[in-house]
Amino acid sequence: MQDLTEALVELFRRAATDLPADVEQVLREAHNQEDEGSAAQSVLASILENVTLAREQSTPICQDTGTPIFYVHYPLGWSTIALRKQIRAAAAEATRRSYLRPNAVDSLTGRNSGDNTGLEFPVIHFIEWEEDYLQIDVTLKGGGCENVGIQYKLPDSEFKAGRDLEGVRKVVLDAVVKAQGQGCAPGILGVAIGGDRGTGYELSKEQFLRPIGTRSENPDLAGLEERLLEESNALGIGPMGFGGKTTVLDVQIDAAHRLPASYFVTVSYMCWACRRRRMTVRGEEVTYQ
Amino acid sequence: MIELQTPITEDQVRALRTGDVVKLSGLVVTARDAAHKLMIENFVQPAEPKLPDLYARLRPLLDGGVIYHCGPVVAQNQDGSYRFVAAGPTTSSREEPYEADVIRHFHVRAVIGKGGMGARTLAACKEQGAVYLHAVGGAASLIAATVEEVADVFLKDELGVPEAFWVIRVKNWNLVVTMDAHGNSLHETIHKTSEARFKELAGLA
Numbered sequence: 001m002q003d004l005t006e007a008l009v010e011l012f013r014r015a016a017t018d019l020p021a022d023v024e025q026v027l028r029e030a031h032n033q034e035d036e037g038s039a040a041q042s043v044l045a046s047i048l049e050n051v052t053l054a055r056e057q058s059t060p061i062c063q064d065t066g067t068p069i070f071y072v073h074y075p076l077g078w079s080t081i082a083l084r085k086q087i088r089a090a091a092a093e094a095t096r097r098s099y100l101r102p103n104a105v106d107s108l109t110g111r112n113s114g115d116n117t118g119l120e121f122p123v124i125h126f127i128e129w130e131e132d133y134l135q136i137d138v139t140l141k142g143g144g145c146e147n148v149g150i151q152y153k154l155p156d157s158e159f160k161a162g163r164d165l166e167g168v169r170k171v172v173l174d175a176v177v178k179a180q181g182q183g184c185a186p187g188i189l190g191v192a193i194g195g196d197r198g199t200g201y202e203l204s205k206e207q208f209l210r211p212i213g214t215r216s217e218n219p220d221l222a223g224l225e226e227r228l229l230e231e232s233n234a235l236g237i238g239p240m241g242f243g244g245k246t247t248v249l250d251v252q253i254d255a256a257h258r259l260p261a262s263y264f265v266t267v268s269y270m271c272w273a274c275r276r277r278r279m280t281v282r283g284e285e286v287t288y289q
Numbered sequence: 290m291i292e293l294q295t296p297i298t299e300d301q302v303r304a305l306r307t308g309d310v311v312k313l314s315g316l317v318v319t320a321r322d323a324a325h326k327l328m329i330e331n332f333v334q335p336a337e338p339k340l341p342d343l344y345a346r347l348r349p350l351l352d353g354g355v356i357y358h359c360g361p362v363v364a365q366n367q368d369g370s371y372r373f374v375a376a377g378p379t380t381s382s383r384e385e386p387y388e389a390d391v392i393r394h395f396h397v398r399a400v401i402g403k404g405g406m407g408a409r410t411l412a413a414c415k416e417q418g419a420v421y422l423h424a425v426g427g428a429a430s431l432i433a434a435t436v437e438e439v440a441d442v443f444l445k446d447e448l449g450v451p452e453a454f455w456v457i458r459v460k461n462w463n464l465v466v467t468m469d470a471h472g473n474s475l476h477e478t479i480h481k482t483s484e485a486r487f488k489e490l491a492g493l494a
Binding site: 039042043049050057063064100101114147184234235242271 | 308310323359360361362363364374375376377379380382403404405423425426427428429430431432433434449450451452463465467475476479480482483484486487490491492493
Protein backbone atom coordinates (compact mmCIF):
# COMPACT_ATOMS: atom_id res chain seq x y z
CA MET A 1 0.00 0.00 0.00
CA GLN A 2 1.42 3.40 -0.99
CA ASP A 3 2.14 6.12 1.53
CA LEU A 4 -0.35 8.95 0.92
CA THR A 5 0.90 11.30 3.64
CA GLU A 6 2.31 13.95 1.30
CA ALA A 7 -0.73 13.74 -0.98
CA LEU A 8 -2.93 14.24 2.09
CA VAL A 9 -0.93 17.33 3.13
CA GLU A 10 -1.78 18.72 -0.29
CA LEU A 11 -5.44 17.85 0.29
CA PHE A 12 -5.32 19.86 3.53
CA ARG A 13 -3.63 22.77 1.74
CA ARG A 14 -6.29 22.88 -0.94
CA ALA A 15 -9.13 22.53 1.55
CA ALA A 16 -7.87 25.29 3.85
CA THR A 17 -6.73 27.82 1.25
CA ASP A 18 -8.71 27.26 -1.97
CA LEU A 19 -12.49 27.69 -1.71
CA PRO A 20 -14.44 25.41 -4.10
CA ALA A 21 -15.56 27.13 -7.31
CA ASP A 22 -19.28 26.52 -6.75
CA VAL A 23 -19.15 28.22 -3.34
CA GLU A 24 -17.22 31.19 -4.70
CA GLN A 25 -19.66 31.50 -7.59
CA VAL A 26 -22.71 31.69 -5.33
CA LEU A 27 -20.95 34.27 -3.13
CA ARG A 28 -20.28 36.34 -6.25
CA GLU A 29 -23.94 36.14 -7.24
CA ALA A 30 -24.92 37.22 -3.73
CA HIS A 31 -22.55 40.19 -3.96
CA ASN A 32 -24.20 41.29 -7.18
CA GLN A 33 -27.69 40.97 -5.71
CA GLU A 34 -27.13 43.08 -2.60
CA ASP A 35 -27.82 46.81 -2.75
CA GLU A 36 -25.01 48.90 -4.16
CA GLY A 37 -22.98 50.45 -1.34
CA SER A 38 -24.73 48.48 1.45
CA ALA A 39 -22.85 46.97 4.42
CA ALA A 40 -24.00 43.58 3.10
CA GLN A 41 -22.32 44.17 -0.24
CA SER A 42 -19.11 45.43 1.36
CA VAL A 43 -18.94 42.29 3.52
CA LEU A 44 -19.31 40.09 0.44
CA ALA A 45 -16.68 42.14 -1.39
CA SER A 46 -14.24 41.57 1.49
CA ILE A 47 -15.08 37.87 1.52
CA LEU A 48 -14.37 37.56 -2.21
CA GLU A 49 -11.16 39.55 -1.91
CA ASN A 50 -10.11 37.31 0.96
CA VAL A 51 -10.86 34.16 -1.04
CA THR A 52 -8.65 35.36 -3.89
CA LEU A 53 -5.83 36.39 -1.55
CA ALA A 54 -5.91 33.07 0.33
CA ARG A 55 -5.72 31.14 -2.93
CA GLU A 56 -2.83 33.23 -4.27
CA GLN A 57 -0.82 33.03 -1.06
CA SER A 58 -1.75 29.49 0.01
CA THR A 59 -2.83 30.93 3.37
CA PRO A 60 -5.96 29.83 5.23
CA ILE A 61 -9.24 31.35 4.04
CA CYS A 62 -10.29 31.46 7.70
CA GLN A 63 -7.94 31.25 10.68
CA ASP A 64 -10.28 28.72 12.24
CA THR A 65 -9.30 25.81 10.05
CA GLY A 66 -11.90 23.82 11.91
CA THR A 67 -12.41 20.18 12.68
CA PRO A 68 -11.12 18.15 9.74
CA ILE A 69 -13.87 15.63 8.97
CA PHE A 70 -12.83 12.85 6.61
CA TYR A 71 -15.03 10.53 4.56
CA VAL A 72 -12.82 7.79 3.21
CA HIS A 73 -14.40 5.46 0.66
CA TYR A 74 -12.06 2.53 0.13
CA PRO A 75 -12.13 -0.67 -1.91
CA LEU A 76 -11.27 -4.00 -0.36
CA GLY A 77 -7.52 -4.23 0.23
CA TRP A 78 -6.77 -0.87 1.81
CA SER A 79 -5.76 -0.81 5.46
CA THR A 80 -7.83 1.67 7.47
CA ILE A 81 -5.23 1.48 10.23
CA ALA A 82 -2.52 2.68 7.84
CA LEU A 83 -4.81 5.32 6.31
CA ARG A 84 -5.67 6.68 9.76
CA LYS A 85 -1.98 6.98 10.62
CA GLN A 86 -1.27 8.79 7.36
CA ILE A 87 -4.15 11.22 7.83
CA ARG A 88 -2.88 12.04 11.32
CA ALA A 89 0.68 12.49 10.09
CA ALA A 90 -0.57 14.74 7.29
CA ALA A 91 -2.58 16.84 9.76
CA ALA A 92 0.55 17.40 11.84
CA GLU A 93 2.62 18.32 8.79
CA ALA A 94 -0.08 20.65 7.42
CA THR A 95 -0.09 22.40 10.81
CA ARG A 96 3.69 22.77 10.70
CA ARG A 97 3.35 24.43 7.29
CA SER A 98 0.68 26.83 8.66
CA TYR A 99 -2.08 25.53 6.40
CA LEU A 100 -3.90 24.59 9.59
CA ARG A 101 -4.12 26.28 12.97
CA PRO A 102 -3.37 23.99 15.91
CA ASN A 103 -6.96 23.20 16.78
CA ALA A 104 -7.03 20.07 18.95
CA VAL A 105 -7.46 20.89 22.64
CA ASP A 106 -7.43 18.33 25.45
CA SER A 107 -10.89 18.70 26.99
CA LEU A 108 -9.65 17.83 30.47
CA THR A 109 -6.38 19.77 30.73
CA GLY A 110 -7.04 22.54 28.21
CA ARG A 111 -3.70 21.86 26.52
CA ASN A 112 -3.53 22.29 22.78
CA SER A 113 -1.78 19.28 21.22
CA GLY A 114 -0.16 21.71 18.79
CA ASP A 115 -0.47 19.50 15.71
CA ASN A 116 -4.17 18.86 15.09
CA THR A 117 -4.08 15.32 16.36
CA GLY A 118 -5.82 14.09 19.48
CA LEU A 119 -8.56 11.84 20.74
CA GLU A 120 -11.08 11.45 17.88
CA PHE A 121 -9.25 14.27 16.08
CA PRO A 122 -9.25 14.49 13.04
CA VAL A 123 -12.66 12.89 12.64
CA ILE A 124 -12.50 10.01 10.14
CA HIS A 125 -15.36 7.99 8.66
CA PHE A 126 -14.29 4.85 6.79
CA ILE A 127 -16.77 3.44 4.30
CA GLU A 128 -15.91 0.34 2.28
CA TRP A 129 -17.36 0.46 -1.22
CA GLU A 130 -17.49 -1.58 -4.41
CA GLU A 131 -15.60 0.87 -6.64
CA ASP A 132 -12.00 -0.03 -7.44
CA TYR A 133 -10.46 3.29 -6.35
CA LEU A 134 -9.92 5.24 -3.14
CA GLN A 135 -11.85 8.47 -2.60
CA ILE A 136 -11.08 10.79 0.30
CA ASP A 137 -13.32 13.76 1.01
CA VAL A 138 -12.51 16.27 3.71
CA THR A 139 -14.52 19.16 5.10
CA LEU A 140 -13.03 21.71 7.48
CA LYS A 141 -15.75 22.86 9.83
CA GLY A 142 -15.03 25.90 11.95
CA GLY A 143 -16.09 26.32 15.56
CA GLY A 144 -18.28 29.40 15.11
CA CYS A 145 -20.66 27.57 12.82
CA GLU A 146 -20.37 24.29 14.70
CA ASN A 147 -21.54 26.00 17.88
CA VAL A 148 -24.86 27.01 16.29
CA GLY A 149 -25.74 23.48 15.18
CA ILE A 150 -29.00 22.49 16.85
CA GLN A 151 -31.26 19.49 17.23
CA TYR A 152 -35.05 19.73 17.64
CA LYS A 153 -37.35 17.02 18.91
CA LEU A 154 -40.79 17.16 17.30
CA PRO A 155 -43.49 17.85 18.19
CA ASP A 156 -42.33 21.21 19.54
CA SER A 157 -45.09 23.27 21.11
CA GLU A 158 -43.07 26.52 21.17
CA PHE A 159 -43.10 26.61 17.38
CA LYS A 160 -46.33 24.67 16.88
CA ALA A 161 -44.20 22.25 14.92
CA GLY A 162 -45.68 18.79 14.35
CA ARG A 163 -44.10 15.63 12.99
CA ASP A 164 -44.28 16.58 9.34
CA LEU A 165 -42.39 18.66 6.79
CA GLU A 166 -44.28 21.77 7.87
CA GLY A 167 -42.93 21.23 11.39
CA VAL A 168 -39.45 20.72 9.95
CA ARG A 169 -39.75 23.99 8.03
CA LYS A 170 -40.61 25.96 11.17
CA VAL A 171 -37.75 24.70 13.31
CA VAL A 172 -35.18 25.10 10.52
CA LEU A 173 -36.19 28.75 10.19
CA ASP A 174 -35.83 29.10 13.95
CA ALA A 175 -32.30 27.68 13.66
CA VAL A 176 -31.43 30.39 11.12
CA VAL A 177 -32.75 33.12 13.41
CA LYS A 178 -30.78 31.70 16.35
CA ALA A 179 -27.56 31.37 14.32
CA GLN A 180 -27.43 35.03 13.37
CA GLY A 181 -24.22 36.78 14.20
CA GLN A 182 -22.53 33.57 15.23
CA GLY A 183 -22.26 31.31 12.22
CA CYS A 184 -20.67 33.70 9.68
CA ALA A 185 -23.56 34.24 7.30
CA PRO A 186 -24.26 33.68 4.49
CA GLY A 187 -23.95 30.01 5.37
CA ILE A 188 -25.21 26.65 4.16
CA LEU A 189 -27.75 24.59 6.09
CA GLY A 190 -27.39 20.83 6.29
CA VAL A 191 -30.58 19.26 7.63
CA ALA A 192 -31.27 15.69 8.71
CA ILE A 193 -34.78 14.49 9.41
CA GLY A 194 -34.95 11.41 11.63
CA GLY A 195 -32.19 9.08 12.76
CA ASP A 196 -31.06 8.94 16.36
CA ARG A 197 -29.34 11.96 17.89
CA GLY A 198 -25.89 10.88 16.72
CA THR A 199 -26.73 9.88 13.15
CA GLY A 200 -28.84 13.04 12.83
CA TYR A 201 -25.76 15.20 13.28
CA GLU A 202 -23.65 12.97 11.05
CA LEU A 203 -26.18 12.99 8.22
CA SER A 204 -26.71 16.75 8.51
CA LYS A 205 -22.97 17.31 8.09
CA GLU A 206 -22.70 14.95 5.14
CA GLN A 207 -24.94 17.39 3.24
CA PHE A 208 -21.98 19.77 3.02
CA LEU A 209 -20.37 17.41 0.51
CA ARG A 210 -23.13 18.20 -1.98
CA PRO A 211 -22.34 20.88 -4.57
CA ILE A 212 -24.27 24.11 -4.06
CA GLY A 213 -27.58 24.13 -5.87
CA THR A 214 -28.01 20.34 -6.14
CA ARG A 215 -31.50 19.33 -5.04
CA SER A 216 -32.58 16.21 -3.20
CA GLU A 217 -33.77 13.32 -5.37
CA ASN A 218 -36.89 13.19 -3.22
CA PRO A 219 -39.29 15.78 -4.69
CA ASP A 220 -40.80 16.65 -1.31
CA LEU A 221 -37.38 17.32 0.18
CA ALA A 222 -36.28 19.20 -2.94
CA GLY A 223 -39.32 21.44 -2.60
CA LEU A 224 -38.61 22.05 1.06
CA GLU A 225 -34.98 22.90 0.25
CA GLU A 226 -36.09 25.54 -2.21
CA ARG A 227 -38.74 26.98 0.06
CA LEU A 228 -36.37 27.18 3.04
CA LEU A 229 -33.71 28.86 0.92
CA GLU A 230 -36.18 31.54 -0.10
CA GLU A 231 -37.69 32.01 3.36
CA SER A 232 -34.34 32.06 5.16
CA ASN A 233 -33.27 34.88 2.89
CA ALA A 234 -36.55 36.69 3.56
CA LEU A 235 -35.55 36.95 7.24
CA GLY A 236 -33.30 39.90 6.36
CA ILE A 237 -30.39 38.84 8.58
CA GLY A 238 -27.88 39.31 5.79
CA PRO A 239 -24.12 38.76 5.54
CA MET A 240 -22.56 38.84 9.03
CA GLY A 241 -25.99 39.76 10.39
CA PHE A 242 -25.71 43.37 9.15
CA GLY A 243 -29.05 43.06 7.32
CA GLY A 244 -29.46 42.21 3.64
CA LYS A 245 -30.85 39.77 1.12
CA THR A 246 -28.38 36.92 1.52
CA THR A 247 -28.67 34.99 4.77
CA VAL A 248 -28.05 31.47 3.49
CA LEU A 249 -26.43 30.24 0.27
CA ASP A 250 -28.19 26.89 0.15
CA VAL A 251 -30.27 24.42 2.15
CA GLN A 252 -29.65 20.69 1.74
CA ILE A 253 -31.80 18.07 3.40
CA ASP A 254 -31.77 14.30 3.79
CA ALA A 255 -33.77 11.85 5.85
CA ALA A 256 -33.07 8.68 7.84
CA HIS A 257 -35.41 6.16 9.41
CA ARG A 258 -36.31 6.85 13.01
CA LEU A 259 -37.84 5.11 15.98
CA PRO A 260 -41.61 5.42 16.34
CA ALA A 261 -40.99 7.41 19.53
CA SER A 262 -38.45 9.88 18.12
CA TYR A 263 -38.59 12.60 15.48
CA PHE A 264 -35.37 14.58 15.43
CA VAL A 265 -34.65 17.46 13.11
CA THR A 266 -30.96 18.23 13.11
CA VAL A 267 -29.58 21.41 11.60
CA SER A 268 -25.87 21.83 11.01
CA TYR A 269 -24.64 25.19 9.85
CA MET A 270 -21.66 25.64 7.54
CA CYS A 271 -20.25 29.15 7.36
CA TRP A 272 -19.68 30.82 3.97
CA ALA A 273 -16.14 29.38 4.08
CA CYS A 274 -17.46 25.95 3.07
CA ARG A 275 -14.14 24.22 2.77
CA ARG A 276 -14.37 20.81 1.15
CA ARG A 277 -12.00 19.00 -1.14
CA ARG A 278 -11.83 15.55 -2.68
CA MET A 279 -8.82 13.40 -3.47
CA THR A 280 -9.07 10.33 -5.70
CA VAL A 281 -6.41 7.62 -5.83
CA ARG A 282 -6.30 5.19 -8.76
CA GLY A 283 -3.15 3.13 -8.67
CA GLU A 284 -0.27 5.60 -8.47
CA GLU A 285 -2.36 8.49 -9.77
CA VAL A 286 -3.71 11.04 -7.31
CA THR A 287 -6.18 13.68 -8.49
CA TYR A 288 -7.93 16.49 -6.64
CA GLN A 289 -11.32 18.09 -7.04
CA MET B 290 -14.38 56.80 6.43
CA ILE B 291 -13.20 57.69 9.94
CA GLU B 292 -9.56 57.06 10.82
CA LEU B 293 -8.71 55.78 14.28
CA GLN B 294 -5.20 55.54 15.68
CA THR B 295 -4.40 53.86 19.02
CA PRO B 296 -4.41 54.91 21.80
CA ILE B 297 -7.99 56.03 21.26
CA THR B 298 -9.53 58.86 23.28
CA GLU B 299 -12.98 58.88 24.86
CA ASP B 300 -14.03 61.80 22.64
CA GLN B 301 -13.11 59.89 19.50
CA VAL B 302 -15.16 56.91 20.62
CA ARG B 303 -18.18 58.97 21.66
CA ALA B 304 -18.27 60.53 18.19
CA LEU B 305 -18.90 57.12 16.57
CA ARG B 306 -22.36 55.77 15.69
CA THR B 307 -23.54 52.32 14.64
CA GLY B 308 -23.10 51.87 10.91
CA ASP B 309 -19.95 54.03 10.75
CA VAL B 310 -17.01 52.48 8.93
CA VAL B 311 -13.63 53.10 10.55
CA LYS B 312 -10.06 52.54 9.41
CA LEU B 313 -8.03 51.39 12.39
CA SER B 314 -4.24 51.68 12.76
CA GLY B 315 -1.98 51.01 15.73
CA LEU B 316 -1.63 48.39 18.44
CA VAL B 317 -4.24 45.70 19.05
CA VAL B 318 -4.18 42.88 21.62
CA THR B 319 -5.83 39.55 20.80
CA ALA B 320 -7.73 37.90 23.62
CA ARG B 321 -10.32 35.17 23.46
CA ASP B 322 -11.84 32.62 25.83
CA ALA B 323 -8.89 31.56 27.98
CA ALA B 324 -7.39 35.07 28.02
CA HIS B 325 -10.65 36.64 29.20
CA LYS B 326 -11.11 34.05 31.94
CA LEU B 327 -7.53 34.66 33.00
CA MET B 328 -7.93 38.46 33.10
CA ILE B 329 -11.05 38.21 35.25
CA GLU B 330 -9.60 35.68 37.68
CA ASN B 331 -6.17 37.27 38.00
CA PHE B 332 -6.66 40.99 37.44
CA VAL B 333 -10.27 42.04 37.88
CA GLN B 334 -11.49 39.92 40.81
CA PRO B 335 -8.51 39.91 43.22
CA ALA B 336 -7.91 42.98 45.40
CA GLU B 337 -4.26 42.92 44.28
CA PRO B 338 -3.65 41.74 40.71
CA LYS B 339 -1.95 38.37 40.43
CA LEU B 340 0.67 37.71 37.72
CA PRO B 341 2.12 41.22 38.28
CA ASP B 342 4.60 41.06 35.39
CA LEU B 343 1.92 40.26 32.84
CA TYR B 344 -0.38 42.86 34.39
CA ALA B 345 2.28 45.56 34.13
CA ARG B 346 2.76 44.82 30.45
CA LEU B 347 -0.90 44.47 29.50
CA ARG B 348 -2.22 47.49 31.36
CA PRO B 349 -0.64 50.24 29.25
CA LEU B 350 -1.59 48.36 26.09
CA LEU B 351 -5.24 48.07 27.06
CA ASP B 352 -5.69 51.58 28.52
CA GLY B 353 -7.24 53.41 25.58
CA GLY B 354 -6.50 50.24 23.67
CA VAL B 355 -8.19 47.65 21.55
CA ILE B 356 -9.04 44.01 22.26
CA TYR B 357 -9.49 41.66 19.32
CA HIS B 358 -11.41 38.37 19.66
CA CYS B 359 -9.18 36.25 17.48
CA GLY B 360 -7.24 33.01 17.54
CA PRO B 361 -4.78 33.50 14.70
CA VAL B 362 -2.68 31.20 12.56
CA VAL B 363 0.88 32.37 13.22
CA ALA B 364 4.11 31.39 11.52
CA GLN B 365 7.61 31.85 12.92
CA ASN B 366 10.23 33.58 10.78
CA GLN B 367 13.83 32.35 10.52
CA ASP B 368 14.99 35.08 12.94
CA GLY B 369 12.54 33.84 15.58
CA SER B 370 10.00 36.63 15.11
CA TYR B 371 6.39 35.87 14.23
CA ARG B 372 4.03 36.80 11.41
CA PHE B 373 0.25 36.56 11.20
CA VAL B 374 -0.88 34.22 8.44
CA ALA B 375 -4.63 34.17 9.03
CA ALA B 376 -6.47 36.23 11.59
CA GLY B 377 -10.23 36.63 11.28
CA PRO B 378 -12.51 37.33 14.25
CA THR B 379 -14.02 34.67 16.49
CA THR B 380 -17.56 34.77 17.92
CA SER B 381 -17.67 37.50 20.54
CA SER B 382 -20.74 36.42 22.49
CA ARG B 383 -18.63 33.84 24.34
CA GLU B 384 -16.83 36.73 26.08
CA GLU B 385 -20.08 38.36 27.19
CA PRO B 386 -19.72 37.15 30.80
CA TYR B 387 -16.31 38.87 31.03
CA GLU B 388 -16.08 41.82 28.65
CA ALA B 389 -17.94 44.50 30.61
CA ASP B 390 -15.62 44.04 33.59
CA VAL B 391 -12.53 43.99 31.37
CA ILE B 392 -13.62 47.24 29.64
CA ARG B 393 -14.20 48.95 33.00
CA HIS B 394 -11.02 47.68 34.62
CA PHE B 395 -8.60 48.52 31.82
CA HIS B 396 -10.48 51.42 30.13
CA VAL B 397 -10.53 49.56 26.84
CA ARG B 398 -11.90 51.80 24.06
CA ALA B 399 -12.73 49.27 21.37
CA VAL B 400 -13.52 45.58 21.17
CA ILE B 401 -13.27 43.88 17.78
CA GLY B 402 -14.97 40.61 16.96
CA LYS B 403 -17.91 39.16 15.12
CA GLY B 404 -21.57 38.72 15.92
CA GLY B 405 -21.78 41.49 18.47
CA MET B 406 -22.25 41.25 22.22
CA GLY B 407 -25.01 41.53 24.78
CA ALA B 408 -26.60 43.99 27.14
CA ARG B 409 -23.85 44.03 29.79
CA THR B 410 -21.16 44.90 27.27
CA LEU B 411 -23.40 47.50 25.61
CA ALA B 412 -23.95 49.12 29.02
CA ALA B 413 -20.21 49.13 29.76
CA CYS B 414 -19.57 50.72 26.34
CA LYS B 415 -22.01 53.50 27.15
CA GLU B 416 -20.69 54.04 30.67
CA GLN B 417 -16.96 53.92 29.91
CA GLY B 418 -16.93 55.24 26.37
CA ALA B 419 -16.17 52.21 24.24
CA VAL B 420 -17.39 50.70 20.97
CA TYR B 421 -17.73 47.31 19.40
CA LEU B 422 -16.19 47.05 15.95
CA HIS B 423 -17.25 44.26 13.63
CA ALA B 424 -14.67 42.56 11.43
CA VAL B 425 -15.64 40.34 8.49
CA GLY B 426 -15.89 36.82 9.85
CA GLY B 427 -13.71 34.37 7.98
CA ALA B 428 -11.77 37.05 6.10
CA ALA B 429 -8.63 35.74 7.71
CA SER B 430 -6.03 36.21 5.00
CA LEU B 431 -7.29 39.70 4.19
CA ILE B 432 -7.13 40.80 7.82
CA ALA B 433 -3.70 39.22 8.31
CA ALA B 434 -2.52 41.38 5.42
CA THR B 435 -3.28 44.49 7.51
CA VAL B 436 -1.00 43.24 10.31
CA GLU B 437 2.30 45.01 9.83
CA GLU B 438 4.11 43.54 12.78
CA VAL B 439 3.73 41.09 15.64
CA ALA B 440 5.05 43.29 18.43
CA ASP B 441 4.84 40.81 21.29
CA VAL B 442 3.13 37.70 22.61
CA PHE B 443 2.21 36.70 26.16
CA LEU B 444 1.49 33.16 27.44
CA LYS B 445 1.94 31.51 24.05
CA ASP B 446 3.07 28.20 25.52
CA GLU B 447 0.70 28.24 28.48
CA LEU B 448 -2.46 29.05 26.53
CA GLY B 449 -1.52 27.79 23.06
CA VAL B 450 -1.30 29.81 19.84
CA PRO B 451 -5.03 30.56 19.36
CA GLU B 452 -5.61 31.62 22.97
CA ALA B 453 -2.42 33.59 23.68
CA PHE B 454 -2.29 37.40 23.97
CA TRP B 455 -0.79 38.56 20.66
CA VAL B 456 0.19 42.21 20.42
CA ILE B 457 -0.04 43.28 16.79
CA ARG B 458 0.46 46.52 14.88
CA VAL B 459 -2.23 46.97 12.22
CA LYS B 460 -2.61 49.47 9.44
CA ASN B 461 -5.80 50.67 7.73
CA TRP B 462 -8.06 47.90 8.92
CA ASN B 463 -11.67 48.49 7.82
CA LEU B 464 -14.25 47.80 10.52
CA VAL B 465 -17.93 48.58 11.06
CA VAL B 466 -19.24 50.07 14.31
CA THR B 467 -22.12 47.78 15.29
CA MET B 468 -22.39 48.81 18.99
CA ASP B 469 -21.74 52.42 19.93
CA ALA B 470 -21.16 54.34 23.15
CA HIS B 471 -24.74 55.65 23.12
CA GLY B 472 -26.52 52.39 23.80
CA ASN B 473 -27.22 51.45 20.16
CA SER B 474 -26.68 47.95 18.80
CA LEU B 475 -27.18 47.03 15.15
CA HIS B 476 -27.35 43.37 16.26
CA GLU B 477 -30.31 44.09 18.52
CA THR B 478 -32.13 45.86 15.68
CA ILE B 479 -31.60 43.05 13.16
CA HIS B 480 -32.51 40.46 15.77
CA LYS B 481 -35.86 42.12 16.40
CA THR B 482 -36.78 42.49 12.74
CA SER B 483 -35.73 38.94 11.80
CA GLU B 484 -37.59 37.50 14.79
CA ALA B 485 -40.78 39.27 13.71
CA ARG B 486 -40.37 38.02 10.14
CA PHE B 487 -39.82 34.47 11.43
CA LYS B 488 -43.07 34.60 13.40
CA GLU B 489 -44.95 35.59 10.27
CA LEU B 490 -43.36 32.85 8.17
CA ALA B 491 -43.96 30.21 10.84
CA GLY B 492 -47.55 31.32 11.43
CA LEU B 493 -46.80 32.29 15.04
CA ALA B 494 -47.49 36.02 14.73
